[in-house]
Amino acid sequence: MSAGQYNIQHVFVLMLENRSFDHLFALSGISGITAATSSCSNACNGATYTFCGGAPAQMPSDPGHEFTDVLEQLCGAGATYQKGQAYPSADNSGFVSNYASSKSEGTPPQPAEIGAIMCGVDTRAQAPNLYQLATEFVLCDGWHSSLPGPTWPNRYFLHGASSAGLDHSPTSAEMSEWEVVDGFDYPNGSIFDALGADHYRLYQDELGSALGRVPQVASIKGVSFFDIDDLSHFENDLKSGYTARYTFIEPGYGDIVHGTYAGGSSQHPMDGLEGGDQLAARVYNAIRNSPLWENSLLVILYDEHGGFYDSVKPGRATPPNDGATGSLNTNGFGFDVYGVRVPAIVVSPWVARGCIDHTLYDHSSVLATLARLFKLKPLTDRDRHANDLLPLLTDTCRTDCPQRIGA
């Protein structure tokens, strides 16, 4: 056991929204990453779209990322998935065609705008705080969303190493059924059940549009809207008597009513990167300047890729095997393939500066880390077999970490 592993007593996770690894970091200039180049392309309607820079601050329309969207993105236009069969072979060739035609998230973009899905951001300029954290700490380039699908089941994997079979955004009828047991129910419980009430805390960014102050985690059985604290309390809470082993932080989602997500901090493609970049700095600064810093591990990650191009093919995944009934499994997905690659940054004084980590992770790696740090049982086969973050922890507590980042 490293000294770092011995010293970590508090794990923090900030989960943002809808960005692929290549979209956010391929053009960062950070050396050593596995990333898209200008030789990567998608064809659509006789035209070729190469991966390039110049991603717009806000996307012209919301890229689809439901199960069938991601199937096309990964396996090409016309790909089909047969229940009970193997997931088709991925070649990451259908991101442009899907963006051009999918109506999952509303009206598709104008034809002239479809190439935006292949564009990467200028990380240093558009997300300077995330860039600084990625270069000061550990940037993971092998972290995948837990399934090739949308926000909700992917977030459920973070909280329980399973989505209880859910492979799509839940319908009103499904959520009404969950009311009977007071929320989304994991066969083996959630990480919050496993930790117990006194050992976790939940926060949500309170800044920005009031329309987006709806924490997704409160959909889970055993978690109430009233259990979540405004992030305005976070810095002060950390100053004394903070005993939570695990802290989960949600961004504000902005204007969810009109689908613009404006005024949020989730980095939703319709809203842009600035709010989430500032939120990352706010969370880092609070932990860095608290008494807990030398006992802390912060993970900043993304629920899924949001429809943006990524060049890495997802590999085989271990199904949860948690006895979930098939009632939520609309597409018949076997949860045996990861979703698209997403960015992840691991922050702690106990990790090496400027390290690129190629290890294969998914959201259940957070749970595997918690389980192995705090002697918890795995929740499902997915986290039982997941790689954890503990090998990143060293024997040296760094003294060169930035005292503050951002404006």
Add this chain to the structure above:
Amino acid sequence: MNAIPSPDPRDDQPLRDGSSLMAYLHILKKAHRALVGHDAAHRRFMAISTRGHARKYIEELMPLLLQERARHRSKREARRKEQRSGAPIAPA
């Protein structure tokens, strides 16, 4: 920064089942149920059919829910303080 935007031309658009918005509204319904009970919360929820209704629902509920959240936080903090001081712990 907490301002709710003024009326929007899209307010008349119908809500789409299986959308993120519908799912978020169900989270608010869950919280509302805890405050007023299933029947009243369900009745209020069933009156939502457009984006404008959703917006009004959030505007109406959010102050109540945030007030209740603050009350829960106060109770939690008092309990934690008691735990730290070793004083008898009141029921959660």
